[in-house]
Amino acid sequence: MNTLEVPNDLEIAKQTQLKHIIQIAAKLGLEPDDIEMYGKFKAKLPLSIIGKEKAAKGNLILVSAISPTPAGEGKTTVSIGLSEGLNRLGKKSVVVIREPSLGPVFGIKGGATGGGFSQVLPMEDINLHFTGDFSAVEKAHNLLAALIDNNLQNKNNSLNLDPRTISLKRVMDMNDRALRNIVIGLGGTGSGIPRESGFDITAASEVMAILCLSEDIEDLKNRLGNIFVGYTFDRKPIYARHLNAQGAMASLLKDALKPNLVQTIEGNPAIIHLGPFANIAQGTNSVLATNMGLTLGDYTVTEAGFGFDLGAEKFFDIKCQSAGLAPKAVVITATIRALKYHGGAALDSLKIPDPIALLRGLPNLEKHLESAKLFNVTPVIAINLFASDTEEEINILKEFAEEKGVKIAVANVWGAGGEGALDLAEKVIEVVEAKTSNFKPLYTWDMPVITKIETIAKNIYGAANVEFSQKARRDLKTISNLGLEGLPVCMAKTQKSLSDDPALIGRPRNFTVNVREIEIASGAGFIIPITGDMMRMPGLPVHPASENIDIDNEGNIYGLF
């Protein structure tokens, strides 16, 4: 168990004999004519398949994690492995995960299709473009932006929009820091009105969040029309509907709204749809994809991360409240190396056995377990096994779990796929069948905005208090003026710490959360307090992963991970 020798992800992916997507659909009781194939191994699932009554009764399992190291703790890998394990135990399980962004694929983290023997396939396609959903989001968003500048230029600003108040940026699915802050409209009278603006990464687009939360096309159009654009010179709010943008935007999104079907390495169904980046966005896949999984499977395994403090909190307070979902168990993914990191071990020494650092790092896990209980959902700890983990370290974790009265399983999902997840799957089934979870949200949407932010910061992050900058206080007033006090809160916070300071590892206490500004996503239906130094457009690292990616003349891709 401690000498895992596994080929790299792409090699494993290539060795796998893929089943035709028709066979995968058949496992879910779908006929070839029910699905829209994209090549032989991908398909779009029409929304008509969703049965809301069946979905409401389904067994929804949320996989989240402790605060991650930069490489991630393998939430997606555990989600996939767990679903394989459930299928091995005779449960009809569907894993429902998020789509990768090209930012990390070309940046530092790599793709988002799991790893080792727990992957979704074809990984090259899923990591690059896939079925075009992100591009559709980008186009719909940027059409609205173009219509805004066109109104300023070409309709003599018929909306009387004050260009200095326009909050909507453009988006691009790329780590491109040079586009964060730009001046547009230069070059004379024919080329627009000069003004400050910028680009966010596409995952942070409000259109992405809107797609994730929409229940059907009508709902989608309404939400798109409600995107806040800016103020007129006499301080009246302008929304996307004033530019008549929502019809064309929704038309661009007609296929992106449909969840995608692919397969796991073991030939089980996987649904992948939208929604990455819980640090700067709502960060969960679409309500439609989750309901699709719940309709088609007996168990639906979904993920929300980075750590529980970001992904799971938003999943529970925004998505579950919005869509009436109630998970029956939550898996907290932990790795021994990340816990050692939280105990003070250096990033480059995490492979060295270090029980002391592990013990010191446990409070990070402890906090996330406590948080799960605040939502009244029963947690199960999954140790995502690495080759460097020792028997002694594993036993320390097991004892800790026993003390806390929480089920724990070692999940060798990377090295052994579903076979390695049988123990985890059994424990999840036990929790579901014991019916111990009775989901309740942390806050209700009708609380004042400040209260909602403080409730999250104090209860989930463990902050002592919250400070609002001058800008954030002005934003709070705007929110109140616009009558948007009743929206839930989608925090933008670093994933590296429970606090808003990436340097504070473990379980920090007595810290202050600093809200720098608050963005309004009135279409998606939430507000976004931005804490610390969070950027909604990442940058590429010194050695971008793109430098290693190549393709041969037969179309085989190399260097993706």
Add this chain to the structure above:
Amino acid sequence: MNTLEVPNDLEIAKQTQLKHIIQIAAKLGLEPDDIEMYGKFKAKLPLSIIGKEKAAKGNLILVSAISPTPAGEGKTTVSIGLSEGLNRLGKKSVVVIREPSLGPVFGIKGGATGGGFSQVLPMEDINLHFTGDFSAVEKAHNLLAALIDNNLQNKNNSLNLDPRTISLKRVMDMNDRALRNIVIGLGGTGSGIPRESGFDITAASEVMAILCLSEDIEDLKNRLGNIFVGYTFDRKPIYARHLNAQGAMASLLKDALKPNLVQTIEGNPAIIHLGPFANIAQGTNSVLATNMGLTLGDYTVTEAGFGFDLGAEKFFDIKCQSAGLAPKAVVITATIRALKYHGGAALDSLKIPDPIALLRGLPNLEKHLESAKLFNVTPVIAINLFASDTEEEINILKEFAEEKGVKIAVANVWGAGGEGALDLAEKVIEVVEAKTSNFKPLYTWDMPVITKIETIAKNIYGAANVEFSQKARRDLKTISNLGLEGLPVCMAKTQKSLSDDPALIGRPRNFTVNVREIEIASGAGFIIPITGDMMRMPGLPVHPASENIDIDNEGNIYGLF
């Protein structure tokens, strides 16, 4: 014939009972397993299908046009109708056309899927996103741009690149004039190096041209690596390969390189692939798509426009020379309303019978016929019939053609599909079977750049001379320094006139073509002299077409045309 009453394009499209794409593929002798389906009505065609020997022998028909009015003269509609007509006459014909850009779809011109009873379907899908090819081009292009700025910022400019010399802009498939001229990299030390830049529309991306001209993935990678980026501070050229960009870029383009199969209204095969905008780009579909059509059909009908001066000239001198293609006939599409416009009739009075204006407008057609003969390819005139055309006007055109010794056919393709194109199809077959065409290019690539530009301007446009701005002269020197003198020339010129001045209708004479600057597309393998006021990023009009586009809750789209 003169009282055409046809429902609008989208209504006709919706009334058509689509065949499954498997049935369309079967018409071309392809098994279901040979193609990659994208839903039930679209497919990607793997490159392995192409047989170069068969392709070299095929009957290639180019459809071009006179200088168009803003609404276009219906080149695509005539191409589709002609292919339907050829199929009705028992010839196995494939129409091979270009993909629509979202710019005109949301702007003023609308989609690019033909019209009336000569359309390719499903028109909503083809006009919006389609199979994601444009998005892939955009991503590959913008990845290179991000890598450039990342090198400046994050690798301490290890390439020693002078930011003021970077010629590569970013691209977006949108009419968005506010992005033409921008300043990027603002916001302090963490967010890039401030510099001037901008966006072109995606159709104008060099990556689009590279895809259109590539013969396989190796060729694609080589061309991508050869994209010129800028100069070092000590004036050494930097190419994309110095950033190790070509592997990741080609990986992003692996599906975009494959031509797309759809169907015509009459259930015949249509291949659609890349390449619009012959005013600011090379403007023809891909070499691979053309060769795919030639492999699979006995007749291949393809298009190049706007007018012959832009689309056909580039088709012949760049694409045919590059790929060894030799069309056996060229159809010059003319409309009576456009000829009246060239004869001085006002845009809003083109429906009024006006034989005098028509007679005055004929020299525009005459010039394009003369140009076709310069390439030694036999022209056929297609009158694209409109409801307002009178018997008298049609007869004037017929007499003109007889005088010139050119075959002419009235093509009621909009009103009657293939049935309306039988006469045109017969005449095209006559030309092909008579073997009168013996294609030769206008210039050879080894001529000096100035000679190539002057040859086009004088012989095809009818200019008296060419003037180069100071900037253009500096660019000529750069081209010479880089050793790129041997590349062909891809003019950027207004489509509205044979000259570079949109106001000069008809057949202008004694005018000067003004070359403002010359862009280098060393990856695609051509240089781009930009004439007059041409912009490579269009803007939206006062009333963007997007305002009329809508979708209902069942996913039916309205307002596309």
